[in-house]
Amino acid sequence: xxxxxxxxxxxxxxxxxxxxxxxxxxxxxxxxxxxxxxxxxxxxxxxxxxxxxxxxxxxxxxxxxxxxxxxxxxxxxxxxxxxxxxxxxxxxxxxxxxxxxxxxxxxxxxxxxxxxxxxxxxxxxxxxxxxxxxxxxxxxxxxxxxxxxxxxxxxxxxxxxxxxxxxxxxxxxxxxxxxxxxxxxxxxxxxxxxxxxxxxxxxxxxxxxxxxxxxxxxxxxxxxxxxxxxxxxxxxxxxxxxxxxxxxxxxxxxxxxxxxxxxxxxxxxxxxxxxxxxxxxxxxxxxxxxxxxxxxxxxxxxxxxxxxxxxxxxxxxxxxxxxxxxxxxxxxxxxxxxxxxxxxxxxxxxxxxxxxxxxxxxx
Numbered sequence: 001x002x003x004x005x006x007x008x009x010x011x012x013x014x015x016x017x018x019x020x021x022x023x024x025x026x027x028x029x030x031x032x033x034x035x036x037x038x039x040x041x042x043x044x045x046x047x048x049x050x051x052x053x054x055x056x057x058x059x060x061x062x063x064x065x066x067x068x069x070x071x072x073x074x075x076x077x078x079x080x081x082x083x084x085x086x087x088x089x090x091x092x093x094x095x096x097x098x099x100x101x102x103x104x105x106x107x108x109x110x111x112x113x114x115x116x117x118x119x120x121x122x123x124x125x126x127x128x129x130x131x132x133x134x135x136x137x138x139x140x141x142x143x144x145x146x147x148x149x150x151x152x153x154x155x156x157x158x159x160x161x162x163x164x165x166x167x168x169x170x171x172x173x174x175x176x177x178x179x180x181x182x183x184x185x186x187x188x189x190x191x192x193x194x195x196x197x198x199x200x201x202x203x204x205x206x207x208x209x210x211x212x213x214x215x216x217x218x219x220x221x222x223x224x225x226x227x228x229x230x231x232x233x234x235x236x237x238x239x240x241x242x243x244x245x246x247x248x249x250x251x252x253x254x255x256x257x258x259x260x261x262x263x264x265x266x267x268x269x270x271x272x273x274x275x276x277x278x279x280x281x282x283x284x285x286x287x288x289x290x291x292x293x294x295x296x297x298x299x300x301x302x303x304x305x306x307x308x309x310x311x312x313x314x315x316x317x318x319x320x321x322x323x324x325x326x327x328x329x330x331x332x333x334x335x336x337x338x339x340x341x342x343x344x345x346x347x348x349x350x351x352x353x354x355x356x357x358x359x360x361x362x363x
Contacts, residue, residue, distance in 0.1 A: 018055035023048060025361045026132050033353040047073040049089050049134075066093040071134075090137055101144040106137045109156065111170060111181065113214035113222035116283050116299075117259035119237035120210050120224055121197050122185060123158075128285070128299070129312055131325040131358050150174045164188040168208075178215035183226075184208065195228065196237050196261065200277065206230045219244045236262045250289045258282040279305040293317050308332040321362050329354040 028045040051069040058064070069090040075083045092105030112120030116128050124135045142156040154170035168185030185208040187193070192203045210226035225238035241257035263277040282304065287297040299312040314327040330353050 018053075018057075020053040020055075021051070022053070023050040023363055024132065024134075025363075027359045029357045031355040043075065043077045045073060045075045047071065051090070060097070062095070062097045064093070064095050067091070089134075099146045101146075102141070104141045106139050107142065108135055108137050109140060109142060110135070111154075111172075111183065112210070112212045112224045113179075114212075114224040114239045114241055114257060115255060116285065116301075117196070117239045117241075117257045117281055118224065119196050119226040119239055119259065120183070120212060122208060122226075125197065127197070129314075129327070129329065131314070131316065131323070131327075132360055160189045160191060164190075178213055181210075181212040183210040183212075195235050196259070198261070198281075200235075200261070202228070202230060202233070202235065204230050204232075232265065234264045236264070250291075252286055252288045255285045255287075256283065279303070293319065303332075306332075323360045325356075325358040325360070327354075327356040327358070329356070 025048045026046075028043075028047075030043045030045075032041050032043070049069050049071050051067065053065065053067045055063060055065040067090050069088075070086060071089040072086045073084065077083075088106055090106055090108070092103050092107040094101065094103040096102075108124060110121075110124040110126060112118060114120065118126070123138045123140075126133075126135045138158055139160070140156050140158040142154065145153045147153070150173060152172045154172075156168055158166045160166070166185065166187040166189060168183065170181060170183040173180045187206050187208065190204050192201050193206070194201055207229045208226060209229075210224070212222070212224040214220070214222040220243040222241050223239070224241075225236075227237075228235040237259060239257055239259040241255065243253060243255040246252040246254060259281045261277060261279050261281075265276060281301065283299060283301040285297065285299040287295065289295055295316040295318065297312075297314045297316075301310045301312075303309070310332060311330040312327065314325060316323060316325045
């Protein structure tokens with residue numbers, strides 16, 4: 001009887017809170033041509049992310065909420081066995097008041113105004129070509145303080161598989177001349193880190209510094225730059241971008257970004273072992289709503305150093321909870337792409353041609 005009473009009391013407490021159960025189901029079917037040697041020509045994936053959210057409201061606009069989500073995925077390549085895995089997707093608890101927010105656990109941390117070529121993709125894997133909008137999370141304690149309406153201050157501490165902590169801070173200032181951000185992060189981990197979601201991988205402890213800016217006027221304009229300093233090498237990335245809506249049909253949003261990446265060796269010995277990179281990427285994207293349900297998007301990306309271009313087309317149909325997405329990626333094959341195969345799903349720039357049909361159901 002005591003156990004039944006505890007269960008009843010627990011359910012009574014939950015019923016007095018804002019309890020929400022939601023989730024995302026997706027099905028991805030892809031056909032590949034001219035990709036890596038060991039990549040299958042046809043691949044299907046099924047996935048589901050159940051999400052439980054709980055919100056408790058207190059006096060003086062204070063809230064305590066939590067979120068738990070788990071990612072279940074199964075992949076069939078038609079040339080291999082069926083692979084499946086599950087792992088935590090989100091699991092955090094948060095306290096919020098008028099000027100303070102504290103969140104602890106596996107969470108999404110993202111910042112910066114760039115949309116495609118993102119030097120500040122330090123802790124996320126957001127990819128414009130992924131219609132699900134999913135991104136990996138990080139185990140962290142993040143604090144945000146809002147002393148007034150124009151300034152916000154962030155700080156965080158992160159943990160990883162190597163049990164070494166990393167920490168950082170960010171300040172954001174909103175003015176009539178635009179929004180500014182300055183960020184620093186010290187990473188004590190020695191695990192591999194993907195630079196700018198490009199097929200460039202570095203490892204070792206490092207310090208990261210960044211400056212970003214956005215202004216919305218007749219056109220939207222932004223800048224995002226970061227410098228990542230390792231013991232033997234440094235990576236400097238800078239992106240400028242702009243967008244404008246053409247008054248044609250229902251409005252065509254044109255977005256353009258250019259990123260320059262440059263590496264510098266700290267010593268002459270390092271320069272001989274690790275050749276420097278000096279490259280520029282550009283992208284232009286157009287998107288347009290067609291009626292109430294349809295959305296079309298076209299994207300072109302250039303790699304100026306290798307003189308190659310990649311193309312991405314997507315047509316989406318969205319209902320209240322259900323969406324269908326048809327996409328075609330036309331990409332150049334890369335001979336040494338196998339060195340970066342584990343990062344393919346995170347990159348806008350793929351390998352070979354990909355025909356994709358994705359179904360997404362959100363409840």
